[in-house]
Amino acid sequence: MNNKNILLEVRNLSAEVAGIEILKGINLVVKVGEVHALMGPNGSGKSTFAKVLAGHIDYTVTGGEVLYQGKNLLEMAPEERSRAGVFLAFQYPIEIPGVSNSAFLRLAYNTLQAARGREELDPLEFDDFIREKIKLVEMDPSFLDRSVNQGFSGGEKKRNEIVQMAVLEPKLAVLDETDSGLDIDALKVVANGVNHLIRPDNAIILVTHYQRLLNYIVPDYVHVIEGGQIVKTGGKELALELEKRGYDWVRAEFDAARAAA
Amino acid sequence: MELVNTGAKDRYLENLLRGQPPAGSHGWLNQIRAAATERANALTVPTTRDEEWRFTDPSPLLKFSFQPARGAQRLAQADIQRFVIPEASSDRLVFIDGIYAAELSTHCGNEHGILVTSLAQGLSSHGEILQQHLARNADFDNDVFCALNTSFLRDGALVIINKNVAYPAPIHLLFIATKPETAVYPRSLVVAGPGSRCALIEEYISLAENVYFNNAVTEVVVGENARVQHTKLQQESRAAFHIANCAVALAREANYISDTVTLGARFSRHNLHVLQTAEGTHCVLDGLALISGRQLADTHTYMDHAKPGGNSRQLHKCIVDDAAHAVFSGKVLVREGAQLTDSAQSSRNLLLSDKAHVDTKPQLEIFADDVKCAHGATVGQLDAEEVFYLRSRGLDDQGARSLLTYAFAAEIIDKIPVASLARQLRHTVMEKTQLREST
Ligand SMILES: Nc1ncnc2c1ncn2[C@@H]1O[C@H](COP(=O)(O)OP(=O)(O)OP(=O)(O)O)[C@@H](O)[C@H]1O
Ligand SMILES: [Mg+2]
Numbered sequence: 170m171n172n173k174n175i176l177l178e179v180r181n182l183s184a185e186v187a188g189i190e191i192l193k194g195i196n197l198v199v200k201v202g203e204v205h206a207l208m209g210p211n212g213s214g215k216s217t218f219a220k221v222l223a224g225h226i227d228y229t230v231t232g233g234e235v236l237y238q239g240k241n242l243l244e245m246a247p248e249e250r251s252r253a254g255v256f257l258a259f260q261y262p263i264e265i266p267g268v269s270n271s272a273f274l275r276l277a278y279n280t281l282q283a284a285r286g287r288e289e290l291d292p293l294e295f296d297d298f299i300r301e302k303i304k305l306v307e308m309d310p311s312f313l314d315r316s317v318n319q320g321f322s323g324g325e326k327k328r329n330e331i332v333q334m335a336v337l338e339p340k341l342a343v344l345d346e347t348d349s350g351l352d353i354d355a356l357k358v359v360a361n362g363v364n365h366l367i368r369p370d371n372a373i374i375l376v377t378h379y380q381r382l383l384n385y386i387v388p389d390y391v392h393v394i395e396g397g398q399i400v401k402t403g404g405k406e407l408a409l410e411l412e413k414r415g416y417d418w419v420r421a422e423f424d425a426a427r428a429a430a
Numbered sequence: 431m432e433l434v435n436t437g438a439k440d441r442y443l444e445n446l447l448r449g450q451p452p453a454g455s456h457g458w459l460n461q462i463r464a465a466a467t468e469r470a471n472a473l474t475v476p477t478t479r480d481e482e483w484r485f486t487d488p489s490p491l492l493k494f495s496f497q498p499a500r501g502a503q504r505l506a507q508a509d510i511q512r513f514v515i516p517e518a519s520s521d522r523l524v525f526i527d528g529i530y531a532a533e534l535s536t537h538c539g540n541e542h543g544i545l546v547t548s549l550a551q552g553l554s555s556h557g558e559i560l561q562q563h564l565a566r567n568a569d570f571d572n573d574v575f576c577a578l579n580t581s582f583l584r585d586g587a588l589v590i591i592n593k594n595v596a597y598p599a600p601i602h603l604l605f606i607a608t609k610p611e612t613a614v615y616p617r618s619l620v621v622a623g624p625g626s627r628c629a630l631i632e633e634y635i636s637l638a639e640n641v642y643f644n645n646a647v648t649e650v651v652v653g654e655n656a657r658v659q660h661t662k663l664q665q666e667s668r669a670a671f672h673i674a675n676c677a678v679a680l681a682r683e684a685n686y687i688s689d690t691v692t693l694g695a696r697f698s699r700h701n702l703h704v705l706q707t708a709e710g711t712h713c714v715l716d717g718l719a720l721i722s723g724r725q726l727a728d729t730h731t732y733m734d735h736a737k738p739g740g741n742s743r744q745l746h747k748c749i750v751d752d753a754a755h756a757v758f759s760g761k762v763l764v765r766e767g768a769q770l771t772d773s774a775q776s777s778r779n780l781l782l783s784d785k786a787h788v789d790t791k792p793q794l795e796i797f798a799d800d801v802k803c804a805h806g807a808t809v810g811q812l813d814a815e816e817v818f819y820l821r822s823r824g825l826d827d828q829g830a831r832s833l834l835t836y837a838f839a840a841e842i843i844d845k846i847p848v849a850s851l852a853r854q855l856r857h858t859v860m861e862k863t864q865l866r867e868s869t
Pocket of ligand 1: 186187191209210211212213214215216217218227260
């Protein structure tokens with residue numbers, strides 16, 4: 170496959186953590202301009218997949234490959250992936266006491282600018298820049314002065330992840346349950362923010378448990394991951410069906426198909 | 431040890447004691463000095479067999495033969511310009527190898543209800559106050575280094591804040607080391623009158639990476655309802671020895687806020703002893719030691735709640751890289767009858783390498799029943815999840831680690847009330863956390 174529209178190509182990826190195999194042969198192709206939803210029961214490997222893409226050292230790839238913009242993603246250090254445009258919005262964002270949110274955002278932004286050979290912003294310039302960005306998710310400016318995520322509520326942390334996404338303007342964003350923890354209004358606001366960040370030249374993988382988010386951010390594909398494999402792929406209507414019927418039938422179908430093959 | 435035919439029991443001390451300045455014209459002070467000399471003769475350099483020196487072996491000191499500074503090195507204003515703290519430029523006492531440098535010192539506050547001058551000067555003009563406080567707080571009976579310093583006592587820094595004067599600008603006591611192989615005995619006395627307020631910066635720096643021995647004693651007397659904010663900054667040469675005793679006496683409702691930042695010296699020991707002499711005092715004893723290479727930094731604090739209703743808060747942090755060794759011993763004594771004491775102590779330590787080492791020893795001794803005392807200690811490395819989070823945002827591994835280390839230090843530095851000093855320290859810490867030395 171040599172399509173220049175292909176941003177990410179995951180081939181038969183397996184990975185383990187703490188000696189336990191979690192991912193057991195994931196296949197996925199993401200093209201620019203696409204939104205993919207990744208759904209599946211608790212513990213099925215969604216976050217593991219996301220962390221493998223981001224390069225977390227606890228997760229060891231035991232097989233398969235991942236090409237990002239045609240290059241071997243798995244060879245890249247986490248920061249190289251980030252600078253190349255891969256972004257993970259964490260399911261559980263990390264608190265960093267003592268580092269102010271604005272200083273952190275500026276450092277991340279300037280590191281990226283430098284890597285891309287573009288001009289860095291001084292604190293004053295960045296202040297203007299970031300104040301615009303936080304409007305996207307209606308975050309209060311007071312959160313800029315607080316330590317990164319420290320004492321933030323669940324929903325505030327998720328908003329902060331999307332602020333980071335807005336600052337870093339990734340090519341491939343993996344949003345791991347960004348919707349969980351958000352109240353009904355916040356969900357609309359954050360989804361709207363994410364929609365503003367979708368461009369024809371980037372792509373998004375949305376990990377979610379709820380069809381609700383997909384009303385706001387409409388996916389091109391919905392994948393079901395179970396037991397570390399993608400067991401079904403469909404269009405946006407699949408999410409509605411899952412909402413109604415749960416996951417058991419998907420698994421049954423998958424097993425039946427495999428037995429037949 | 432074999433005793434030679436001299437007054438001193440300890441040969442090493444005998445050698446150090448040789449260079450004592452002659453007696454002065456104040457009989458009471460001569461008496462104190464004589465008593466201190468006697469104690470220095472009777473005591474010996476501690477070893478790790480002494481409980482208070484269990485983790486810190488002073489024997490490296492014994493490998494050097496230090497002499498008192500002979501004659502003052504002359505420095506120009508330009509030489510010290512980089513040490514000038516803008517907020518504190520109106521009141522500054524400068525000592526070069528322990529010798530008062532009048533031409534580099536400033537005393538703008540002397541017309542505004544404070545006195546900032548040399549001890550020698552103060553002895554003639556304020557003899558009575560000095561006689562009341564000098565060498566009355568820092569115990570030289572049992573501490574050999576304090577005895578040595580006191581036996582050399584002739585000059586030093588003097589700060590007196592008159593009753594009810596709230597002096598707005600920080601006062602800078604700047605001790606500059608210039609000469610190798612010298613033993614220097616910095617001495618400071620601060621007397622804050624009732625209801626007064628002041629901020630002190632006590633700073634030790636060096637112009638060259640020399641081996642020398644700074645043996646400092648500082649006494650701070652905080653009057654009733656007075657408030658003293660004391661920042662000590664130790665940035666000695668990385669080849670130097672720094673042993674300091676700071677003794678603080680708190681009167682009724684007195685406030686004492688101390689930040690001790692330890693960055694320099696190959697060997698440093700800071701003893702901070704706070705005595706609550708009356709009810710209802712407030713005390714904050716914060717500290718940061720940031721060391722690397724083969725540095726050793728020992729902080730011993732002793733909060734003596736001798737009277738009821740005192741509260742004390744303490745956060746001490748050590749960041750230890752390479753093969754450096756940090757020691758923290760925090761004793762809190764709540765004496766019988768010191769009811770309603772409220773004390774909390776926390777020792778937090780960050781090890782940046784496999785060879786880095788920290789000994790932390792909180793010590794609570796409580797002899798009253800209606801008190802609230804808490805203490806805790808943690809020793810750890812940088813959190814791997816935090817490092818990954820930062821790297822996933824584009825920071826490289828080293829950048830992520832130094833940012834997290836910096837953040838750990840910043841909690842203490844951000845408490846320093848002098849903005850330019852805090853800024854400078856943030857910068858220094860930033861640089862140091864990026865700097866990896868081979869061991
Ligand atoms: N660091 C780890 N150590 C041990 N087990 C782990 C670790 N990380 C993940 N696992 C295990 O791997 C499996 C997959 O976890 P993962 O977080 O990927 O699930 P998930 O699909 O994201 O679930 P959820 O919907 O609950 O977020 C789980 O059984 C989990 O316990
Ligand atoms: Mg998950």
